[in-house]
Amino acid sequence: MNYDAKTIEAKWQSYWEETGRDRALETSQRPKYYCLDMFPYPSGSGLHVGHWRGYVLSDVWSRYKRLNGYEVLHPMGWDAFGLPAENDAIKKGIHPTVGTARNIANFKEQLKRMGAMFDWSREINTSSPEYYKWTQWIFLQLFDMGLAYRKEMPINWCPSCKTGLANEEVVDGACERCGTPVTKRNMNQWMLRITDYAERLLNDLDDLDWPEKVKKMQANWIGRSEGAELSFELHGLEKRLAVFTTRPDTLYGVTYMVLAPEHPLVSELTTPQQQQAVSEYVTQTLAKSQLARQRVDKTKTGVFTGGYAVHPLTGELLPIWIADYVLMDYGTGAIMAVPAHDQRDFEFARQFQLPVRRVIKMAGVQEVSEQNMQEADVRDGTLMNSGPYDGLTVEEAKRNVVLDLEAKGIAKRTVGYKLRDWVFARQRYWGEPIPVVHCERCGIVPVKEEDLPVLLPDVERYEPTGTGESPLAAIESFVQTTCPKCKGPAKRETDTMPQWAGSCWYFLRFADPHNAERLFDREKVDYWLPVDMYIGGVEHAVLHLLYARFFTKVLYDRKVIGFHEPFVRLFNQGMMTLHGAKMSKSKGNVVSPEELVEKYGTDTLRMYELFVGPPEVDAEWNPRAIEGVHRFLARTYRLIVDAAAQMQKQESRSLGKLRHRFVQQVTERIEGFRFNTVVSAFMEYVAALSEQSETLDQKTLDTLVICLAPLAPHLAEECWRIIGNQGSVFDASWPEVDERYLVDDTVVIVVQINGKIRDRIEVARETEQEQVRERVFASPSVQTAIADKTIVKEVYVPGKIFNLVVR
RNA sequence: GCGGGUGUGGCGGAAUUGGCAGACGCACCAGACUUAGGAUCUGGCGGGUAACCGUGGGGGUUCGAGUCCCUUCACCCGCACCA
Numbered sequence: 001m002n003y004d005a006k007t008i009e010a011k012w013q014s015y016w017e018e019t020g021r022d023r024a025l026e027t028s029q030r031p032k033y034y035c036l037d038m039f040p041y042p043s044g045s046g047l048h049v050g051h052w053r054g055y056v057l058s059d060v061w062s063r064y065k066r067l068n069g070y071e072v073l074h075p076m077g078w079d080a081f082g083l084p085a086e087n088d089a090i091k092k093g094i095h096p097t098v099g100t101a102r103n104i105a106n107f108k109e110q111l112k113r114m115g116a117m118f119d120w121s122r123e124i125n126t127s128s129p130e131y132y133k134w135t136q137w138i139f140l141q142l143f144d145m146g147l148a149y150r151k152e153m154p155i156n157w158c159p160s161c162k163t164g165l166a167n168e169e170v171v172d173g174a175c176e177r178c179g180t181p182v183t184k185r186n187m188n189q190w191m192l193r194i195t196d197y198a199e200r201l202l203n204d205l206d207d208l209d210w211p212e213k214v215k216k217m218q219a220n221w222i223g224r225s226e227g228a229e230l231s232f233e234l235h236g237l238e239k240r241l242a243v244f245t246t247r248p249d250t251l252y253g254v255t256y257m258v259l260a261p262e263h264p265l266v267s268e269l270t271t272p273q274q275q276q277a278v279s280e281y282v283t284q285t286l287a288k289s290q291l292a293r294q295r296v297d298k299t300k301t302g303v304f305t306g307g308y309a310v311h312p313l314t315g316e317l318l319p320i321w322i323a324d325y326v327l328m329d330y331g332t333g334a335i336m337a338v339p340a341h342d343q344r345d346f347e348f349a350r351q352f353q354l355p356v357r358r359v360i361k362m363a364g365v366q367e368v369s370e371q372n373m374q375e376a377d378v379r380d381g382t383l384m385n386s387g388p389y390d391g392l393t394v395e396e397a398k399r400n401v402v403l404d405l406e407a408k409g410i411a412k413r414t415v416g417y418k419l420r421d422w423v424f425a426r427q428r429y430w431g432e433p434i435p436v437v438h439c440e441r442c443g444i445v446p447v448k449e450e451d452l453p454v455l456l457p458d459v460e461r462y463e464p465t466g467t468g469e470s471p472l473a474a475i476e477s478f479v480q481t482t483c484p485k486c487k488g489p490a491k492r493e494t495d496t497m498p499q500w501a502g503s504c505w506y507f508l509r510f511a512d513p514h515n516a517e518r519l520f521d522r523e524k525v526d527y528w529l530p531v532d533m534y535i536g537g538v539e540h541a542v543l544h545l546l547y548a549r550f551f552t553k554v555l556y557d558r559k560v561i562g563f564h565e566p567f568v569r570l571f572n573q574g575m576m577t578l579h580g581a582k583m584s585k586s587k588g589n590v591v592s593p594e595e596l597v598e599k600y601g602t603d604t605l606r607m608y609e610l611f612v613g614p615p616e617v618d619a620e621w622n623p624r625a626i627e628g629v630h631r632f633l634a635r636t637y638r639l640i641v642d643a644a645a646q647m648q649k650q651e652s653r654s655l656g657k658l659r660h661r662f663v664q665q666v667t668e669r670i671e672g673f674r675f676n677t678v679v680s681a682f683m684e685y686v687a688a689l690s691e692q693s694e695t696l697d698q699k700t701l702d703t704l705v706i707c708l709a710p711l712a713p714h715l716a717e718e719c720w721r722i723i724g725n726q727g728s729v730f731d732a733s734w735p736e737v738d739e740r741y742l743v744d745d746t747v748v749i750v751v752q753i754n755g756k757i758r759d760r761i762e763v764a765r766e767t768e769q770e771q772v773r774e775r776v777f778a779s780p781s782v783q784t785a786i787a788d789k790t791i792v793k794e795v796y797v798p799g800k801i802f803n804l805v806v807r
Numbered sequence: 808g809c810g811g812g813u814g815u816g817g818c819g820g821a822a823u824u825g826g827c828a829g830a831c832g833c834a835c836c837a838g839a840c841u842u843a844g845g846a847u848c849u850g851g852c853g854g855g856u857a858a859c860c861g862u863g864g865g866g867g868u869u870c871g872a873g874u875c876c877c878u879u880c881a882c883c884c885g886c887a888c889c890a
Contacts, residue, residue: 172887213811213885220810220886227890245890258890300888323888330889337890343808344888418889541885611832613819618883622819628832631847677821680831687831750827755871757827795870801826805870 003637005601009714013115021728022117024073026527033070034528035062036507036567038536038544039077041499042103043084045585047110049593049609049621050576056609057573057675058535059116063710064670066117067734073528075510076111076118078104080127082499083161083177086430089462096430096462100127110593115602115714122513126502127430131509133453134519135501136435138551140446141558143436147193148424150444154262154286154328155423157185162464163427164189166498167420168221168543184286187468190425190434190495194550198222198417200564201549210570211616217541223418228402229332231410232257234269235308235317241265244331244416248405249397252386253338253359255349257309257320258302260328261285269320271306278303278322285324300325300348312410313387323348331416339376346376359385360394422547424498427470429462431496439483439490448484454492470494503544504551507531507566519560526562534567537575545570571673574618583621591621603712604630610675610711629679633715636686640705640719643696647723651697658688659703660741666707667737682708698723703735751776752803753785769796776802 016022024032037058040051062074078100085096085103104125111118124131142148156165160180164187169176194201202222205215227246234241241257259266261282270278281303302323309318318336325344326335339349340358349356356370362381380394389397405411425434433454435447447454457478459471472478472494483490511528512520548566556564575582578589596605608629613619651659662685669678685704689696701723709716709729720729744765749772751759759779763772773794776782782804789806796802 216811217885223886223889225889243890247890325888325890327889335890342890344890347888416889418886538884611819617813620819622833625819625833632832676819677831680821683831748827752826752871755826755869760827793870795826797826801871803826803870 003634003715005603005633005714006598008718009115009601009603012714012717013112015717015728016117019728021730022074022119023121024071024075024119024528026524028071030069030071032073032528033062033065033533034073034531035065035533036074036510036531036535037076038534038540039079039503039506040107041079041082041084042100042107043585044088044099044103045590046106047593048576048583048585048590049596049605050583050590052114052593052605053576053609053615053619054535054537054573055111055114055116056606057571057615058533059114060606060610060670060675060710061533061535062117063713063730064734066730067706067709067732069733072117073122073510074117074119075122075124075513076116076120077122077124077506077510077513078107078126079499079503079506080104080125081132081431081497081502083428083430086428086462089430095458097127100125113597113602114593114606117713122510124506124509124513126506129453129455130514130516132432132502134509135432135497135505136447136452136454137449137519138505138555139432139435139497139501140449140452141560142192142554143446145554145558147196147554149191149193150188151191152186152188154184154186155189156182157187158182161428162466164423164425166423166500168422168546169498185468189423190493192422192424192550194422194547195417195419197550197553198224198419199415200553201419201546204549204565208565208570209568211538211572214538214541214545214570214572218546221419221542221546223416225416227414227416228405228411229414230312230336230405232312232318232336233310234265235310237268237307239265239268240410241309241320241334242332243334243336244414245336246416247338247341247398248401248411249383249389249392249394250338250341250359251311251313251336251401252383252389253340253357254311254318254336255339255355255357256337257318258326258335258337258345258348259305259320259322260326260333261322261324262328263322263333265334266305266322269305269307274304274306278305281322288324300344300351302348302352304352312405312408319354321348321352329420330418340370340373341376341378343376343378346373357385359383422550424501425495426498427464427468428496429456429459429464429471431499432456432501433472434493434495434497436493437481437483437490438493439486439488441488442483442485442490445483445485445490451484456496470496472496500544500547504547505555507534507548508552508555508561522561529561530563530565531567532569534570535573536570538572541572571616573615574613576612576621577618578621580620591623596626600626600630601633601714603715604633607633607679607711611679613676615673615675632683632686633712635690636682636704636708637715637719639686639690640701640722643701644723646695647701648695648697651699652694655689655692655694655697655700657741657744658685659700659735660737663703663707663735664737664742667734670710678711682711702732705729706732706735747799749776749799750801751779751782752801753782754805755803758782758785765799769798772796772802776804 035058062072066072080100085100088094088099089096156170158165158175158180160178170182174181225246228248229242229244232241302321305320307320337345339345339356358370360381361367361384383389383392383397402411435454437445439445457475462471479491481490481492508525512524552566553564555561583590608626611629665681705716705719716729746762747765749761759781761775786806792807793805
């Protein structure tokens with residue numbers, strides 16, 4: 001009988017659908033397990049074999065957990081708000097709702113053919129009003145908690161997408177989506193106070209079973225650094241200037257001060273003589289793209305303001321400069337410059353002939369003179385030229401300087417973060433409307449909860465205006481409304497939320513996806529969550545994954561849920577490449593699963609996706625290698641069909657040993673996420689079974705089929721029946737390993753001379769060292785090798801190796 | 808510049824605590840069956856005639872190193888003037 005994958009797969013897919021096999025039930029007696037994929041954006045291009053990789057992994061894992069006695073929640077949905085649908089609307093005039101629905105239908109069809117055990121009864125779509133009503137509800141909580149606020153500030157702006165961007169969406173100074181260099185634009189924006197959560201977002205990383213790489217990326221992104229804020233008197237002004245520094249110990253080394261060009265004190269500090277140079281520099285800086293400002297060629301530029309600050313300990317006057325190497329949105333937007341011990345300050349000082357003053361030296365060493373320094377000295381030594389602090393270590397001085405200045409009321413210890421608040425508004429159409437109104441009398445007023453959702457209206461033109469307003473601003477019927485508070489005339493907010501909004505909490509909604517009364521039933525969410533295994537690409541390391549953690553903590557603080565981390569374990573699958581490049585429609589190097597499923601069946605493709613290489617590593621698509629996997633499945637099918645025709649009653653000792661070793665290997669390798677080697681184990685086992693002269697028994701066949709079920713579920717179901725079982729193989733249990741079968745009666749000892757293999761001898765497992773030694777010396781090849789040599793040493797590793805060291 | 812990772816046959820990749828390098832698959836070669844083979848099955852397959860040599864290069868520790876240490880090269884990823 002030939003392996004007819006197509007028929008088999010169609011048969012079992014409808015069986016699963018009819019029996020509701022893949023539903024996750026709260027009423028189950030089994031312990032829960034939540035295995036989640038990062039849900040896709042339903043693009044018009046459909047899925048390629050690269051997308052399959054993660055979905056296959058999570059499905060194999062889900063099915064394996066099922067066989068291990070868990071009730072598995074394995075849902076799927078759509079991250080359906082986003083720019084491509086909107087761009088299609090602009091270009092082709094297809095309404096985003098229509099285009100999105102079509103793409104979803106296509107994606108769903110493709111995913112169904114994959115044969116994954118998705119619980120489709122829980123399907124969600126972030127762009128549906130039933131869903132985004134609750135995204136808006138969460139926004140209202142953020143607003144109420146003071147975590148959502150409006151602020152006028154220069155933000156990242158993509159001139160091509162014509163929208164503001166979050167810091168996280170700027171990659172190498174360019175828009176993450178379209179690659180256009182990002183500029184700064186002053187805008188009145190909705191922001192989320194994610195920085196309030198910086199400390200917790202950082203600390204709680206410790207408890208997560210995530211790849212170290214991702215944890216490190218998040219930690220770096222949050223970028224915590226301890227330091228102090230010092231306040232400097234300004235010469236001739238009543239105001240003071242605050243700077244942030246991590247090196248208060250170098251206070252005596254300060255030779256000048258620098259403000260960011262955007263700093264509010266710049267205009268007050270600038271003297272009439274410097275007026276023109278300063279304002280030119282400021283204008284020039286603001287016009288520079290982000291890309292130009294952070295160019296690799298970091299030649300320092302800047303202008304003297306004419307103003308001076310007063311050194312708090314020496315009274316010395318310190319010239320105040322402005323320079324674009326100081327960033328307005330980090331620390332206080334101003335620094336004290338210590339050129340001797342900070343590389344950036346050093347470069348700036350050399351550029352503009354500012355003095356360099358060394359205040360740290362290595363103990364007992366004559367350091368090069370300040371004029372001859374080639375670079376800043378950032379080593380931890382002891383203090384010099386620092387008055388009362390001379391001789392202290394860097395650590396001691398850091399502490400003492402801050403304590404002393406604190407006593408004078410001009411310093412306080414602070415912590416700086418690289419993390420910025422989250423720019424949460426987009427000037428685009430296809431997103432969740434931000435549910436607030438602007439009332440002339442009451443100011444910003446949140447929409448009442450019972451009036452949610454604020455529906456996205458139909459528009460005629462989807463083009464972003466580019467003026468900083470979304471297309472919604474052009475719709476009078478949408479904009480004009482009444483104030484929920486005073487009932488007077490008011491205007492709706494016309495910005496929408498960023499694409500990340502919906503994905504910040506979708507994993508919660510899967511626990512109770514159709515709740516029309518509430519966000520979700522808390523009991524259900526606390527039952528299924530947190531997600532036990534989250535599988536997706538590493539590209540979301542600091543975007544989605546950080547935002548989702550933030551939302552989870554906010555909802556925890558709001559007492560909406562009872563846990564504060566959403567994803568216990570994270571796995572990042574590698575990309576699939578073709579000709580060395582990531583598969584993408586635009587590069588034209590995608591391999592589509594359709595023809596492969598048609599030709600070999602989905603079980604073959606699933607298994608090949610696993611076999612192609614370690615799951616966390618990028619893998620090059622090999623169109624030939626899939627044949628080998630298909631041959632293997634066909635061979636397995638034939639073996640089982642033949643064996644079923646004449647089954648042996650009792651399992652033989654040798655089959656038992658093979659079986660237990662196999663189960664042990666497969667289990668260990670699945671648990672270790674080494675799926676490529678799981679497939680190898682199958683190939684070896686099936687080959688070994690084929691070589692058996694005796695007929696196979698029920699136990700052997702059951703075990704083989706159960707173990708195969710997570711990988712090739714359709715074939716496994718078919719074979720489950722062929723070998724005489726009832727129902728679904730997924731109601732069976734994963735086989736146990738009996739250790740007693742794993743030990744052999746005899747062992748092969750490798751005989752080495754000076755570490756080189758000379759012979760192998762087989763001895764009974766319990767043989768004494770002395771007997772082994774006799775056998776070793778009896779070996780003819782050993783005899784030859786040691787003939788005229790002296791034995792210096794004998795090393796015996798029981799059951800493994802006997803090494804003779806000779807001279 | 809800082810941080811992290813990876814280097815093993817023609818190719819993808821295997822190798823508990825340091826203990827038989829190259830499992831498994833692809834490609835290739837030979838054979839069987841066949842009118843035929845781009846189907847299937849069997850066998851071979853790191854290099855070298857051999858002694859031996861082989862896990863990016865060099866050094867070290869050890870009876871023994873792909874694995875541990877030092878050093879160096881190449882490639883990849885993340886961050887990038889964060890005071």
